[in-house]
Amino acid sequence: MTTGAVDPRRADTRRNHERILAAAAESLTCSGEVSFNAVAKKAGVGVGTVYRHFPTREALVLAIYRREVRHLVEIVPSLLEKHAPEQAFRIWVADHLARYMMTKRGLANALRTATASQGELPANAYEAMVGAVSALLAANVEAGTVRADLGAETVLRGLGGLLYLDPGGDWRSQAASLIDLLWRGMRTDS
Numbered sequence: 001m002t003t004g005a006v007d008p009r010r011a012d013t014r015r016n017h018e019r020i021l022a023a024a025a026e027s028l029t030c031s032g033e034v035s036f037n038a039v040a041k042k043a044g045v046g047v048g049t050v051y052r053h054f055p056t057r058e059a060l061v062l063a064i065y066r067r068e069v070r071h072l073v074e075i076v077p078s079l080l081e082k083h084a085p086e087q088a089f090r091i092w093v094a095d096h097l098a099r100y101m102m103t104k105r106g107l108a109n110a111l112r113t114a115t116a117s118q119g120e121l122p123a124n125a126y127e128a129m130v131g132a133v134s135a136l137l138a139a140n141v142e143a144g145t146v147r148a149d150l151g152a153e154t155v156l157r158g159l160g161g162l163l164y165l166d167p168g169g170d171w172r173s174q175a176a177s178l179i180d181l182l183w184r185g186m187r188t189d190s
Helices: 011-031 036-043 047-053 057-082 085-118 124-143 152-164 171-186
Strands: none
Touching: 011 036, 011 047, 011 057, 036 047, 036 057, 057 085, 057 124, 085 124, 085 152, 085 171, 124 152, 152 171
């Protein structure tokens, strides 16, 4: 049975795979539902193509979850390369983690159903997120902007407040307020 794996030799297959995942993630963000017909239409592919990549709704939901977590982790080095550590942290939280949290709200019920039939969520997802926060904290400790005694898991728990953002409201300013609150507690001069 296919689990969302893509033949690396076919560029069109990879493009379709990514378009399907993007369309399905958007659908979950907006409506909390995943319809293979709606995803196919939004991705510009036939419904059969969606089923070839993801034979079940659960396989699609788990692939969306993996994709979102992978993006959150993989963007950190790029942000640290392009921005000062404090700015990298703020961008990661506001532009990446906050969006993920809103998507995750749509994913929550779908993930419960998917894991009931497919087994556990990928065990390394939480550890990967802790690693991403650790990298951001380490860069900020080195820059002298945050305290050295901060635990990545504690900071990640503090960022859990992003789950309460209203996707239909002014979530950007709400996220900025939460970041500012956390940052005041993380600073070296607090």
